[in-house]
Amino acid sequence: MATVSSTPVDGGNSPHGTGFAAGEYSVTTDNSKRRKLYSRLFYLLCVFISALSVVVLGVLLVSIGWQGHSRLTSDLLQNSHSELNPDSAGMWPSIVGSIFICGICALSALPLGVGTAIFLEEFKPTSKPLKMLHSFIQLNISNLAGVPSIVYGLLGLSLFVFMFNVFGRIQVNESSGTELFGVSHYYQVLSLAGGGHTVLIPQDDESQATISVDAPIQAVDRDGKKFELAIWDPKSGTPKPSDPEVRQRTVRKGQVGGAYSETEWYYLRLPFGKSFLAAGLTLSLVILPIVIIASQEALRGVPPSLREASFGLGATKWQTVRNVSLPAALPGIMTGAILAMGRAIGEAAPILVVLGAAVAKNSGPQNLMDNVVTMPVLIFNWAGRQQAAYQELAAAAIIVLLAVLLLMNSVAIYLRQKMRVG
Amino acid sequence: MKFTSFALTCAIALVAVSTGCDKSSTTTDGGADSAAPVAESTLVGTIKIDGSSTVQPISNAIREGFIQEHPNVDINVSGNGTGNGFKSFYDKGTDISDASRPIKAGEFEKCKENGVEFVELPVAYDGLTIVVNPQNDWVKELTVDQLKSMFVGDDAVKNWSDVDPSWPEEAIQIYAPGTGSGTYDYFHEVLAKKSGKELRGDMNLNEDDNILVKGVADNKFSIGFFGVAYYAENKDKLRAVPIVNPKDETAYEPTTENIASNKYAPFSRPLFIYVNTESLNRAEVQTFVQYFLANTPEVSEKVGYVRLPESVMAKAQSNLDAVSVGTHFVDESGEGRSGALTDLYKDENLVK
Numbered sequence: 001m002a003t004v005s006s007t008p009v010d011g012g013n014s015p016h017g018t019g020f021a022a023g024e025y026s027v028t029t030d031n032s033k034r035r036k037l038y039s040r041l042f043y044l045l046c047v048f049i050s051a052l053s054v055v056v057l058g059v060l061l062v063s064i065g066w067q068g069h070s071r072l073t074s075d076l077l078q079n080s081h082s083e084l085n086p087d088s089a090g091m092w093p094s095i096v097g098s099i100f101i102c103g104i105c106a107l108s109a110l111p112l113g114v115g116t117a118i119f120l121e122e123f124k125p126t127s128k129p130l131k132m133l134h135s136f137i138q139l140n141i142s143n144l145a146g147v148p149s150i151v152y153g154l155l156g157l158s159l160f161v162f163m164f165n166v167f168g169r170i171q172v173n174e175s176s177g178t179e180l181f182g183v184s185h186y187y188q189v190l191s192l193a194g195g196g197h198t199v200l201i202p203q204d205d206e207s208q209a210t211i212s213v214d215a216p217i218q219a220v221d222r223d224g225k226k227f228e229l230a231i232w233d234p235k236s237g238t239p240k241p242s243d244p245e246v247r248q249r250t251v252r253k254g255q256v257g258g259a260y261s262e263t264e265w266y267y268l269r270l271p272f273g274k275s276f277l278a279a280g281l282t283l284s285l286v287i288l289p290i291v292i293i294a295s296q297e298a299l300r301g302v303p304p305s306l307r308e309a310s311f312g313l314g315a316t317k318w319q320t321v322r323n324v325s326l327p328a329a330l331p332g333i334m335t336g337a338i339l340a341m342g343r344a345i346g347e348a349a350p351i352l353v354v355l356g357a358a359v360a361k362n363s364g365p366q367n368l369m370d371n372v373v374t375m376p377v378l379i380f381n382w383a384g385r386q387q388a389a390y391q392e393l394a395a396a397a398i399i400v401l402l403a404v405l406l407l408m409n410s411v412a413i414y415l416r417q418k419m420r421v422g
Numbered sequence: 423m424k425f426t427s428f429a430l431t432c433a434i435a436l437v438a439v440s441t442g443c444d445k446s447s448t449t450t451d452g453g454a455d456s457a458a459p460v461a462e463s464t465l466v467g468t469i470k471i472d473g474s475s476t477v478q479p480i481s482n483a484i485r486e487g488f489i490q491e492h493p494n495v496d497i498n499v500s501g502n503g504t505g506n507g508f509k510s511f512y513d514k515g516t517d518i519s520d521a522s523r524p525i526k527a528g529e530f531e532k533c534k535e536n537g538v539e540f541v542e543l544p545v546a547y548d549g550l551t552i553v554v555n556p557q558n559d560w561v562k563e564l565t566v567d568q569l570k571s572m573f574v575g576d577d578a579v580k581n582w583s584d585v586d587p588s589w590p591e592e593a594i595q596i597y598a599p600g601t602g603s604g605t606y607d608y609f610h611e612v613l614a615k616k617s618g619k620e621l622r623g624d625m626n627l628n629e630d631d632n633i634l635v636k637g638v639a640d641n642k643f644s645i646g647f648f649g650v651a652y653y654a655e656n657k658d659k660l661r662a663v664p665i666v667n668p669k670d671e672t673a674y675e676p677t678t679e680n681i682a683s684n685k686y687a688p689f690s691r692p693l694f695i696y697v698n699t700e701s702l703n704r705a706e707v708q709t710f711v712q713y714f715l716a717n718t719p720e721v722s723e724k725v726g727y728v729r730l731p732e733s734v735m736a737k738a739q740s741n742l743d744a745v746s747v748g749t750h751f752v753d754e755s756g757e758g759r760s761g762a763l764t765d766l767y768k769d770e771n772l773v774k
Contacts, residue, residue: 083483083725171514172470173700188467190705196463196492198705210703222464258704260467356472356500360482362489371498381501388630 068395076396080362081378086389091397095404096364097276097372098345102408104280105287105344110337112284113291116141117333120292121299122321145289153350156282161354163271170273173209175261182267182367186220187211189257192232192240192247199229199249201257209259213251267367276365276372279354286350287340294336298329327419334416338409345405348376357381375401465492467706472500473507473520476608477693479725480545481520484714487721491713495706505529508696512536517701518711521694522548524751527758530773539699539747539774543715543738544730544763546722549650549681550608550689553660557642560589563673565666566613566688572596572645574614578622582643590643596625597637597646605649612688635659650676651726665689682731684762692763693727699747715739734767748774 079090120138125131158164167178175185185203189211190196199219201211219229232240233253241247272278302325310320351374359381361373375397382394471481478501485497500507504521511519512532525533525542533540552569554561560582568586571579572594582589598621599605610621628634631652638646639659653662653676664673667687680686695714701707715738719729730738740746750771751759759766 081482082486083479084486084721169513169515172517172698173514173704188465188705190709196465196709198464198466209700256703258467258701258707260704260706262466356498357475357478357502358498358500360485360497360499366496388632391630 064395064398068392068397068399071392071396072399076393076400081360081373083360086387086393089389089393091375091378091393091400093361093363094359094373094375094378094397095400097361098375098401098404100365100372101276101280101283101351101374102341102345104277105283106337106341108281109284109288109291109340109344113288113337113340114295114333116288116292117295117299118321118326121296122317122325141289141292145293148349149286149347150349150353152282152286153353156278156285156350156354160272160278160281161274165271167270170269170271173259175206175259177269177271177273179267179269182264183269184262186260186262187257188260189213189219189229189251189255192250192252193244194247197248199251200260200262201229203259206259211257213255213257214253219249263367263369265367267369269369273369274355274371275369276355277368279351279372279374282350282354283344283347286347287344290340290343291336294339295329295333298332298336299325301332302328331416331420334412334419338412338416341408341412342405345408346376346401348374348380351377352380375404463492464494465706465709466494467704468496468498469518469701469707469710470498470516471518471520472502472510472516473518474504474522474693475501476522476548477501477520477545477695480693480718480722480727481518481695481714483721483725484710484717487717488710488713492706492709495710497710508532511540511696511698512538514538514698517698517704517707519696521696522691524692524694524758525696525749527752527756530749530752531756540696540749541699541702541742541745541747542749542751543695543697543711543742544692544734544767545695545714545718545738546693546730547681547728547763548608548691548693549676549686549728550605550612550647551650551653551676552645552647552663552665552689553638553653554645554663555638555642556659556661558661560586561645561663563664563666566668569665570613573609573621573625574617575619576623592643595637595641595644596622597634597644598625598627599631599634599648600627605647608691609647649726650681650728651723678728681728682734683764690728692730693722697742699745702745711742715742731764734764737767746772748772 075088076090077095078092079088080093081091082089120134120141125134162169168176170177175183185206186200187203187210188198188200191199199221201213201217201219203211213229213231216231217229218226220226227249230246230250231253232238232250234240235253241250272281306324306328307320310324315323355371355374355377357377357380358371359373359378361371365372379394379397379401382390382397385391385394478499481499485499489495489497499520501520502510504519504523507516507519507521508525508529510516512529512535514536519540552564571585573596579585579594581591581593583591585594598609606621606627614621626634626637628637631648634646634648635652635656638644639656645663653660662676664675665686666673667685669687670685672685674680674685674687676686676689681690684690695711697707697711702711715735719735723729729735746769750766750768750773752773753759753771754773759771
């Protein structure tokens with residue numbers, strides 16, 4: 001490096017990037033040979049450095065591929081985590097979970113981030129106090145981009161999961177928090193049929209968590225039909241009913257039942273609790289500064305002459321933003337968004353804080369307040385196991401994660417290209 | 423124009439995602455149908471479990487069997503650690519708390535303050551075996567202090583002769599589970615945590631137990647450690663070292679009986695689940711916990727732990743049936759009790 005800097009500076013008057021062309025211009029000077037050599041050496045250094053990163057990436061990919069290729073089966077894509085049969089364990093619920101969380105993240109972070117960038121770039125204030133506020137916000141956004149994601153995880157925990165306990169706490173055995181819609185409350189009581197057959201009794205008083213059935217009562221079956229629930233008292237001496245149909249509609253006297261909330265997919269309550277909605281919103285906090293900064297850079301790259309021309313034609317600020325700045329900046333904004341989403345799908349730390357370390361789940365989310373498994377958390381768990389099978393699974397899951405990431409990126413790049421042409 | 427095409431492509435992407443969602447529900451339905459044709463269980467509900475990551479595999483495995491029979495019950499098993507698990511347990515955030523140690527007096531106090539009553543159920547033993555090569559004819563038994571000198575700190579001894587002058591003057595080769603494993607943590611906890619030190623850094627670490635077994639089996643001067651269930655499978659290639667119990671100064675082999683009687687100390691510990699009694703009123707939790715106790719001996723052996731003695735399991739079952747609340751490991755004055763599970767898990771020790 002020292003030798004390079006000791007040579008006469010020739011970068012200023014020779015064309016950049018083409019070391020050979022620079023040499024041609026300087027054949028007459030006496031040190032041309034040396035300069036030519038340095039130029040060539042620098043070129044080789046650049047090639048070496050870029051090749052090095054590619055080699056490191058290649059080694060990583062090959063080693064992961066070597067370790068995980070045997071597990072890249074349809075089982076991996078279709079099944080869920082299995083403790084008893086590691087050989088047929090899979091990651092389908094985590095793929096769905098990651099996509100859902102990234103969806104929430106994109107839906108909230110991208111409009112918010114791009115909107116903020118437009119406001120900061122296109123609607124710059126003129127008065128002094130507002131200018132100070134503007135630069136204060138700008139400074140904060142730049143700093144926030146460097147904050148570790150686990151800090152956002154902790155923020156998301158109190159902001160989305162608990163909402164500072166303003167709406168009450170989510171507790172077991174209580175219909176807690178502020179439930180908005182998509183839920184009906186029942187008691188679940190075991191019937192005489194056995195084998196886990198239960199009946200539901202509509203819950204009138206939500207503060208009463210358990211019920212003890214002593215007298216015939218209105219109940220509903222799984223199709224929503226109401227019927228009268230019969231009681232069988234073992235002490236009365238009457239034999240237990242033998243007809244399975246009757247048994248299904250009868251419970252033992254004094255049988256207790258606990259509260260059960262039946263939820264629709266749009267079930268919503270405040271606070272969000274440990275749900276994928278909270279996780280997605282937390283991730284959107286993580287990537288928001290990145291999206292804002294990238295969008296700002298993109299908007300800054302739009303030549304002022306375009307805007308001035310638009311204003312000159314009598315367009316309003318909104319029309320200029322809508323028809324000139326934003327379309328011109330969109331490819332850059334999309335690039336920032338792709339990078340940000342790539343980071344979001346690979347984040348494990350904030351998800352661990354917000355959702356906990358659950359890995360065994362058989363499906364994607366059933367409602368908005370449902371917990372999910374995500375790919376980074378599953379990989380984290382598998383990689384920490386002692387059994388060799390899970391080590392291989394972790395490697396295979398990393399390949400799948402990369403594939404999903406590439407798929408998402410290629411869709412976004414396709415969109416970007418399409419917009420550039422159109 | 424540009425924006426309409428953008429919106430259109432976005433819509434297509436959204437549809438693609440939502441069809442993915444549909445697929446998830448159909449696959450699970452299909453899986454449930456084929457897996458559980460026997461009982462027409464209509465049990466529904468959500469059970470929340472959090473706590474020790476050591477117990478998590480047992481809970482996950484039990485859950486796996488349970489949902490074969492009751493496919494509509496949603497069981498969330500998290501492994502955020504015993505302490506964190508107890509915290510959400512006394513905040514009424516979970517129905518069941520997995521624990522790799524008994525509840526502490528402070529946590530018990532918090533439960534009382536918050537009106538959380540629980541049934542304490544031991545589910546398995548976790549044992550840790552120290553193994554040497556079968557050709558190793560000099561190590562008859564090891565004390566905790568000898569183990570400390572061999573394993574703790576970067577100034578740990580290099581040769582066997584440094585531990586005992588009568589032993590060969592050969593370098594000690596150590597094969598140990600990776601730092602991410604619970605076994606490593608546990609070993610560290612027993613030997614090094616009190617003195618605030620770390621285990622020595624020059625061990626051959628591997629997450630794959632097979633490699634540890636092979637390493638010790640192929641090298642006369644090696645020593646290693648891992649879960650006892652793994653030693654049981656490789657008895658022909660390895661020799662387990664009896665460990666001198668610091669209390670009665672006698673060396674004990676890591677047999678199932680010695681682990682169960684806590685004679686194999688300090689390398690055996692019981693694992694627990696704590697069940698909120700209010701949750702026990704719920705049909706799904708009740709059925710699940712019954713299933714848990716009935717199946718935990720087989721299942722915990724399958725995932726690498728030692729089953730509890732019949733007597734302890736019977737006591738646990740009767741405690742669950744009678745809903746006997748309280749802990750056996752904190753005494754009336756609020757001090758923690760220590761000792762063997764078989765000695766402490768008795769009615770007279772139950773503190774509400």
